[in-house]
Amino acid sequence: MVAPAKTRAKNKTKSKGISMNAAIPSVAAADGRATSVLPTETLLEMYRRMFLIRRVEESLLKLTEADLIGGAMHTAIGHEGNAIGAAWALRPDDYLTCTYRGHHHSLARGMDPKRAIAEVLGRSDGFAKGKGGSMHFIDPALGLMGANGIVGAQVPHAAGMAMASMMRGDDRIAITFFGEGAIFQGVMHETFNMAAKWKLPVIFYCENNRYSEMTPISRTSAIDNLYEFARGYGMESVQIDGNDVEVVHHAVSEAVAHARAGAGPTFVEGITYRLAGHMAKDLETYRSKDEIEAQRAHEPLVVLHDKLIERGAAEETLEQIRGEVEREVNEAVDFAQNSPWPPRAEAYTDVFAV
Helix, strand or coil: CCCCCCCCCCEEEEECCCCEECCCCCCCCCCCCCCCCCCHHHHHHHHHHHHHHHEEEEEEEEEEEEEECCCEEEECCCHHHHHHHCCCCCCCCEEEEEEECCCCHHHCCCCCCHHHHHHHHHCCCHHHHCCCCCCCCCEHHEEEEEEEECCCCCCHHHHHHHHHHHCCCCCCCEEEEEHHHHHHHHHHHHHHHHHHHHHEEEEEEEEECCECEEHHHHCCCCCCCCHHHHHHCCCCCEEECCCCHHHHHHHHHHHHHHHHHHCCCEEEEEECCCCCCCEEEEEEEECCHHHHHHHHHCHHHHHHHHHHHHHCHHHHHHHCCCCCCCHHHHHHHHHHHCCCCCCHHHHCCCCCCC
C-alpha cells in the first residue's frame, strides 16, 4: 500500500524515450485560468473516497496475485485525482463512460465496494451478477453508462448520450474518460468533429498517464501536448495537473457550465501517472523502479494529504479516515469472497437477440 502520510523527496529520473518529473508542475493556470479553493470538509470527503479507491484496487491486485480473479484486471492506482475531482463537479443524473480501467470512476460516483469487488470475482452479488467482471463496470442509477474493453469505443457512446440529452432538453451532460493512447483511434476524431459541429454537451477527459500500455507517449504522438489536437476542431481545451483534485474539480466544473450553457464540448487533458502495471502481473520491464518511485512524490493521495495538513486538518483525523476505510474494504473483500457463484442457468438470462 502506498503510504499517503509522507511527502517523498522530489527528484528527476528518465525513462526509455520519455522524461519524467517527480513533481508534475501544475499547469491549470497556464492559460490564465484560476483554480477555486474547496472547503476543507469537502476535501476530507474526497480524501476518504480516494483512499477507498486506492485500497479497493490494491486489494484486487492481491486477489489477482492469489489467482482468485480470472482474466485481465487493470487498476488506476495513481489516477484517482482525475476521478474524484470530476465526480464532485457532476450532477448525479449526468452520464459517464470510461475505459476498461474504470474502477476508480465507478467508486468515485458512489458504487458500493462490496458489489464492485464481488463483480470482479465473478460472484452473483456483483452489480452485473458476475458477468461484467473488471472491464465492464456499469450502474445506470449512478450515471455509469458502461466501461468499455475496446479502446476509444466509449467516446462516441457519450456523445450519443449528450445528443439525446440536447434533443430532450433535459440539461444533462456526458463526460467520457480515455487514455492518451485512444487519441490515435479514428473514431475519436470523428466524434470530436461531430461534437464540436453540433455543440454537444459532452466533456472529453484524457487521463494522460504517458504510457499506451507499455509504450511511452514520446514514441507515439507527433505533438507533446495532446489537448492541442482538440483545438483543431474548434473546441475549448485545457491541460491540467490531474493529480490535484482541486485543479480537476475546477476544470471540470468550468467544462460542465460551458456544456450546460449550450456552448459545446470541452477537452481536458489531465496529466497523471500509473503507479501500478498496465494490468495485474505486468512485469513492467518498460520502465524503471526509480521512475515509479519518483512519481510517488506527486501522486494524488500525497498531494491531497499535504493540502489538508497545510489547511489545518489534523494528522489524527486523516489516520482515523484511513482506519475506517481499511475496515470497510476488508469487510467488502470478505463479503465478495463469501458471495455465491452464479448458477449455470444464469448464463442464459439477461441475454438479448436483435
